[in-house]
Amino acid sequence: IxxxxxxxxxxxxxxxxxxxxxxxxxxxxxxxxxxxxxxxxxxxxxxxxxxxxxxxxxxxxxxxxxxxxxxxxxxxxxxxxxxxxxxxxxERGHVPEGEYLVPLGVSDIKRSGHDVTLVTYSRQCQFALKAAEQLAEDGVEVEVIDLRTLYPLDLDPVIQSVQKTNRAMVVHEAVRFGGFGGEIASQIQEHAFDYLDAPVKRLGAAHSPVPFSEALEFASFPSVETITQGVRDLLQGI
The missing domain is CATH 3.40.50.970 (Thiamin diphosphate (ThDP)-binding fold, Pyr/PP domains)
Incomplete structure (x- = not known):
């Protein structure tokens, strides 16, 4: 409307x-x-x-x-x-009562790592952080970057991270086909291609309406488990 x-x-x-x-x-x-x-x-x-x-x-x-x-x-x-x-x-989280601003167009590194760069935003950032904790138990250190603003896009932290980790995965809840992850993957390959040890991996929702059934709904978009497996596959070249 x-x-x-x-x-x-x-x-x-x-x-x-x-x-x-x-x-x-x-x-x-x-x-x-x-x-x-x-x-x-x-x-x-x-x-x-x-x-x-x-x-x-x-x-x-x-x-x-x-x-x-x-x-x-x-x-x-x-x-x-x-x-x-x-x-x-x-969800609950600490919010100061006083005045503060978070600038638009500035990405935030929510977790530092040196093995894989994981770029995400919105609720999937919470899933990505949980997945990173699980992977850390096996010695895999994932750097989680929360874009926060898709436009204007703060790409510099992403490129700098990829230059360090040499691998990148983009995760969002939106449908994978035609999703914003494709833009991020393209930008990474344009600006950091020589640093990549593997193609950029993307995770997103299935190309389907979201089901009402709880079991089907949670199977339709990325979860902590699928993110964890996605990182493992990326490291193994799958």
Whole structure:
């Protein structure tokens, strides 16, 4: 219902008026699967909006970042789409009462490592960190990078990490085909190809509506187990 207003009007307004006007709009949108909301209420469509010049796209992975990013979005003079994963509404995390900002367009290294670079965002960052803990028990150190903002994209930490680890995997809950992971994989191969010891690996949801059945729903998108296995496969050249 709102696509024309967002894509054709809000996103293009500053450009059409020569940048003379500010358009400080924040669209908050719930997204994501994992709470049995069925096919029409569990989609992850963030990649659609990264194609639209004039929009900033934000997806926090925890409570601290959510507050800081939202405050930065409100202060921004551009249109910001702020995607909130519904399953994260049930998560607890430390949030300072005082004022603070988390800048848009800045990735965050949530966990340091030297064997594999794992690039992710939103709820999948939580899964990635749990997978990294399991892999660490076997001596595999995974560097987890939370993009936080898909556009503008802070790519430098990703490239620097890949230059160190020589392997990369991108994980998101959105459908793998045509997902934002393809953009990240392409950027890595354009800017760090000579450092790669293996092709960039991607994990995403199945090309299917999200099932209502809890068992089928959790089988349709990446989990801690599939991320862990994906890293093992990457290290083994599978």
């Amino acid at each position: 709102a696509m024309d207003q967002i894509v054709n009007q809000a996103a293009k307004n500053r450009y059409m008026f020569g940048g003379k006007n500010a358009l400080p709009i924040v669209y908050r949108a719930a997204c994501g699967a994992g709470i049995s909301n069925a096919a029409q209420h569990t989609q992850s469509l963030e990649a659609w909006f990264t194609h639209v010049p004039g929009l900033k796209v934000v997806l926090p992975s925890n409570a601290y970042d959510a507050k800081g990013l939202l405050k930065s979005a409100i202060r921004d003079d551009n249109v910001v789409l702020f995607f909130e994963h519904k399953a994260l509404y049930r």
